Amino acid sequence: MSTLVVPELVPSVTEDCEQLRKAFAGWGTNERLIIDILAHRNAAQRKLIRKTYAETYGEDLLISLDKELSSDFEKAVLMWTLDPAERDAFFANEATRRWTSNNWVLLEIACTRTSQELFLVRQAYHARFKRSLEEDVAYHTTGDFRKLLVPLVSSYRYEGQEVNMTLAKSEAKVLHQKISEKAYNDEDLIRILTTRSKIQLNATLNHYNDEFGNPINKDLKADPKDQFLAALRAAVKCLTYPEKYFEKVLRLAINGLGTDEWALTRVVTTRSEVDMKQIKEEYYRRNSVTLERAISGDTSGDYEAMLLALIIGHGES
Amino acid sequence: MSTLVVPELVPSVTEDCEQLRKAFAGWGTNERLIIDILAHRNAAQRKLIRKTYAETYGEDLLISLDKELSSDFEKAVLMWTLDPAERDAFFANEATRRWTSNNWVLLEIACTRTSQELFLVRQAYHARFKRSLEEDVAYHTTGDFRKLLVPLVSSYRYEGQEVNMTLAKSEAKVLHQKISEKAYNDEDLIRILTTRSKIQLNATLNHYNDEFGNPINKDLKADPKDQFLAALRAAVKCLTYPEKYFEKVLRLAINGLGTDEWALTRVVTTRSEVDMKQIKEEYYRRNSVTLERAISGDTSGDYEAMLLALIIGHGES
Numbered sequence: 327m328s329t330l331v332v333p334e335l336v337p338s339v340t341e342d343c344e345q346l347r348k349a350f351a352g353w354g355t356n357e358r359l360i361i362d363i364l365a366h367r368n369a370a371q372r373k374l375i376r377k378t379y380a381e382t383y384g385e386d387l388l389i390s391l392d393k394e395l396s397s398d399f400e401k402a403v404l405m406w407t408l409d410p411a412e413r414d415a416f417f418a419n420e421a422t423r424r425w426t427s428n429n430w431v432l433l434e435i436a437c438t439r440t441s442q443e444l445f446l447v448r449q450a451y452h453a454r455f456k457r458s459l460e461e462d463v464a465y466h467t468t469g470d471f472r473k474l475l476v477p478l479v480s481s482y483r484y485e486g487q488e489v490n491m492t493l494a495k496s497e498a499k500v501l502h503q504k505i506s507e508k509a510y511n512d513e514d515l516i517r518i519l520t521t522r523s524k525i526q527l528n529a530t531l532n533h534y535n536d537e538f539g540n541p542i543n544k545d546l547k548a549d550p551k552d553q554f555l556a557a558l559r560a561a562v563k564c565l566t567y568p569e570k571y572f573e574k575v576l577r578l579a580i581n582g583l584g585t586d587e588w589a590l591t592r593v594v595t596t597r598s599e600v601d602m603k604q605i606k607e608e609y610y611r612r613n614s615v616t617l618e619r620a621i622s623g624d625t626s627g628d629y630e631a632m633l634l635a636l637i638i639g640h641g642e643s
Numbered sequence: 644m645s646t647l648v649v650p651e652l653v654p655s656v657t658e659d660c661e662q663l664r665k666a667f668a669g670w671g672t673n674e675r676l677i678i679d680i681l682a683h684r685n686a687a688q689r690k691l692i693r694k695t696y697a698e699t700y701g702e703d704l705l706i707s708l709d710k711e712l713s714s715d716f717e718k719a720v721l722m723w724t725l726d727p728a729e730r731d732a733f734f735a736n737e738a739t740r741r742w743t744s745n746n747w748v749l750l751e752i753a754c755t756r757t758s759q760e761l762f763l764v765r766q767a768y769h770a771r772f773k774r775s776l777e778e779d780v781a782y783h784t785t786g787d788f789r790k791l792l793v794p795l796v797s798s799y800r801y802e803g804q805e806v807n808m809t810l811a812k813s814e815a816k817v818l819h820q821k822i823s824e825k826a827y828n829d830e831d832l833i834r835i836l837t838t839r840s841k842i843q844l845n846a847t848l849n850h851y852n853d854e855f856g857n858p859i860n861k862d863l864k865a866d867p868k869d870q871f872l873a874a875l876r877a878a879v880k881c882l883t884y885p886e887k888y889f890e891k892v893l894r895l896a897i898n899g900l901g902t903d904e905w906a907l908t909r910v911v912t913t914r915s916e917v918d919m920k921q922i923k924e925e926y927y928r929r930n931s932v933t934l935e936r937a938i939s940g941d942t943s944g945d946y947e948a949m950l951l952a953l954i955i956g957h958g959e960s
Contacts, residue, residue, distance in 0.1 A: 445762065448799045458801045460794070461838035472830065476838075477777070480797035482765045484775045513789065521778035521793075 327603035329637050332366055342367070343379045346387070355394045357628040364403060365635035369410055369599060376407065398587045399628040405595040406636065411446035412454065414439065417592060418447065418479070419455055422462045427471060427553040430560045431592070432463060434571070436478035437564030441485055448479075470511040470554045477520035478561065484523040494529040495537075497522070501530070502538045505545045510555060519558070524565055531566060569604040572597055573612055576605070576620075585624045590633065598636040606637065644920040646954050649683055659684070660696045663704070672711040674945040681720060682952035686727055686916060693724065715904045716945040722912040723953065728763035729771065731756065734909060735764065735796070736772055739779045744788060744870040747877045748909070749780060751888070753795035754881035758802055765796075787828040787871045794837035795878065801840040811846040812854075814839070818847070819855045822862045827872060836878055845883055886921040889914055890929055893922070893937075902941045907950065915953040923954065 337345070342363050349356040349363075367375065379387040391403055405413055414435050421431035436444060451459040460480045467475055497518050504512040518530065535541050543559045563571040572593050579589035597605055609617040621633050654662070659680050666673035666680075681689065696704040708720055722730055731752050738748035753761060768776040777797045784792055814835050821829040835847065852858050860876045880888040889910050896906035914922055926934040938950050 445799075452799075452801050452803070456801060456803050456805050458799055458838060458840070460798065461801065461840075464794075464834045464838050472834075476794060476834075477781075477797065480794065480799070481777065482762070482769075482775055482797070484769050484773060484778065486769070486773050488773050517781040517789075517793075521775060521781045523775070523778075 327601060328599045329602040329606070330366070330368060330599045331638070332368055332371070336367070336371065339371070339374050339378045340382075342371075342375050343382055346375070346379065346390075347383060350390055350394045357395070357399065358631065360391075360395075360403060361628070361632050361635050364407055365632060372407055373409055395628075397629070398591065398625075399632055401588070402591045402595060402629060402632045405591055406632075409450070410596070410599070411443065411450040413596065414443075414447040415450040415454055415459070417596075418451065418459055419462065422459075422466045425466045428556070430557065432475055432479060433557060433561055434564055434575075436475070436481065437561055438568040438571070441482045444479075445482060471557065473511060474516055474520070474554075474557060474561070477516065481520055483521070484526075486523070487525060488523075489526055489529045491529065491533075494526065494533050497530045498534040498537060501534055501542060502545075505542070508548065510546070510552075510558060519561055519565070528566055531562070569601060569608045572601075572605045573608040576609060576617065577613060580620050580624050587625070587629070590621070590625070594633050594636050602637055644918060645916045646919040646923070647683070647685060647916050648955070649685055649688070653684070653688065656688070656691050656695045657699075659688075659692050660699055663692070663696065663707075664700060667707055667711045674712070674716065675948065677708075677712075677720060678945070678949050678952050681724055682949060689724055690726055712945075714946070715908065715942075716949055718905070719908045719912060719946060719949045722908055723949075726767070727913070727916070728760065728767040730913065731760075731764040732767040732771055732776070734913075735768065735776055736779065739776075739783045742783045745873070747874065747892075749792055749796060750874060750878055751881055751892075753792070753798065754878055755885040755888070758799045761796075762799060788874065790828060791833055791837070791871075791874060791878070794833065798837055800838070801843075803840070804842060805840075806843055806846045808846065808850075811843065811850050814847045815851040815854060818851055818859060819862075822859070825865065827863070827869075827875060836875070836882070841882055848879070848883060886918055886925045889918075889922045890925040893926060893934065894930060897937050897941050904942070904946070907938070907942070911950050911953050919954055 345359060345363055349359040364372065364375075376387045379385075379390075383390070388404055388407060391407065392400065395403055405416075408416065417431055418435050421429050421435075425432075435447065439447065448459050451457070451462075455462070460476055463479050464472060464476045500514050501518060504510070504515045509515070519527070522530065531542050538545075543562055546555050546559045546562070549555060560571065563574075575589055575593055579586040579593070593605075594602070606617045609620070613620065617637060618634060621637070622630060625633060662676060662680055666676040681692075684692065693704045696702075696707075700707070705721055705724060708724065709717065712720055722733075725733065734748055735752050738746050738752075742749075752764065756764065765776050768774070768779075772779070777793055780796050781789060781793045817831050818835060821827070821832045826832070836844070839847065848859050855862075860879055863872050863876045863879070866872060877888065880891075892906055892910055896903035896910070910922075911919070923934045926937070930937065934954060935951060938954070939947060942950060
């Protein structure tokens with residue numbers, strides 16, 4: 327569930343644009359006014375604001391924001407203002423160009439979005455980068471990672487409720503056998519993870535746990551230093567427990583040596599309108615401190631205010 | 644270009660439905676009336692007819708047609724009446740379940756449709772088969788064919804006009820090197836064929852021809868019995884000269900030992916509204932006989948009449 331708070335009486339889009347324009351005017355910039363508006367409008371409303379702003383002032387709102395703001399605060403506001411599919415296309419492209427075996431952004435986008443959302447990302451990618459997402463991913467990756475990532479970013483998984491239990495059992499067995507043989511890059515193992523519906527996969531992995539005594543991710547931890555194994559575990563987590571995956575990304579971003587603001591910005595801007603409530607619950611359970619407090623302790627100023635505005639949620643504080 | 648002829652004054656959809664109902668009524672069935680209507684309505688009109696028919700008579704038009712018609716004629720009418728994406732999903736599913744290394748239907752659908760069309764096929768596949776297309780393809784294929792087919796059916800190629808000539812040159816070189824080494828299942832060779840835009844690929848293959856002296860398909864004919872090489876050649880043809888690919892399918896269907904009606908039906912129903920005019924030109928150039936005459940000589944009755952109605956085209960006869 328979303329933590330976005332949209333006021334009951336939303337000002338008209340014209341009014342929002344005028345207020346934003348006012349926030350940019352004169353010597354300083356009124357950052358709090360920008361937060362008050364943009365951090366409390368949903369994706370459709372932001373899209374309309376961007377459209378109306380461009381029509382009224384002859385400049386893309388993102389350009390105006392870019393001129394007025396700076397550093398982490400600027401990045402957070404820009405990422406948040408983008409349309410979700412455009413934003414994911416942006417993150418995916420960046421991840422592709424700077425790809426390293428411990429960069430899981432592509433995997434995260436491919437596995438935690440719905441099939442339709444992922445397709446919209448691919449459309450937005452065409453429009454913005456004049457290439458296809460899978461084309462860039464295939465070009466910039468190699469070996470086992472390519473074998474895993476290309477089908478993941480190209481997937482259009484079925485999303486109905488049907489589960490084939492016979493198949494779940496037989497595929498759990500295949501997974502277990504391949505993992506026992508340390509054949510982690512096995513074609514069928516990758517086929518199962520990259521093509522089955524999330525519900526079907528969940529049944530398969532539950533059966534795996536019941537039948538073979540361990541959750542699959544425990545068995546995939548045979549060599550903790552192996553980056554490909556880490557990627558497989560991340561994929562499993564994204565597909566079955568996305569809130570746990572995101573909790574860990576936030577935890578590492580906050581607890582690491584120096585805060586990883588870009589990871590923090592990514593998770594907050596991409597999840598607050600989707601499942602930030604569950605991520606916050608998971609964060610609290612795992613860290614015994616609320617995400618709000620953790621973010622407050624690690625960030626400051628307008629950047630802190632922007633992130634908190636996005637994650638505070640329904641009447642909590 | 645399409646060879647479909649829609650009358651200048653199209654009867655209302657209600658009228659069309661009444662006429663179809665009349666064609667089904669009484670003892671015999673009025674096959675010619677069915678052809679006169681359905682074979683002269685475009686995809687949008689047929690869709691509306693099917694919808695209105697179901698609303699008016701409480702039965703899917705496809706069910707009524709199935710009751711009234713039989714054999715090759717029935718199959719042609721049913722395939723034609725389906726929405727293009729549904730029809731492709733049907734052919735793809737059949738090809739998946741009966742997959743053999745010389746069945747190129749999957750490859751044909753993946754490589755000759757536009758990116759958007761292929762995506763609509765994947766959506767229709769979900770709706771009808773409760774699984775994803777790539778899931779079924781991956782499950783039913785193995786080895787090199789899987790390596791080629793899964794990314795092909797999952798592709799969403801960029802369709803803009805941009806060509807990167809530097810890339811075309813470097814990738815032509817990669818292709819040539821891999822083919823020289825007989826590394827036909829090489830990852831990069833498959834990556835290039837399955838992810839690059841058709842326009843980019845065309846530039847790459849032109850450069851291949853200019854630089855290395857042969858069209859790529861000639862070099863891919865090193866072992867004429869190798870089915871995987873044949874599949875690669877078919878993919879290249881579908882991506883760059885679809886009308887030549889379809890001409891050959893038609894030629895083999897007509898000239899083989901006994902006509903392959905199902906292949907004939909597939910090509911006529913899927914292409915008459917798209918590029919049948921080019922396919923007919925190509926057919927005539929290659930066989931010195933018109934496609935109309937060839938089909939007339941090899942088919943008869945209502946089936947013949949249905950196919951001819953779909954391919955005769957603008958004022959020709």
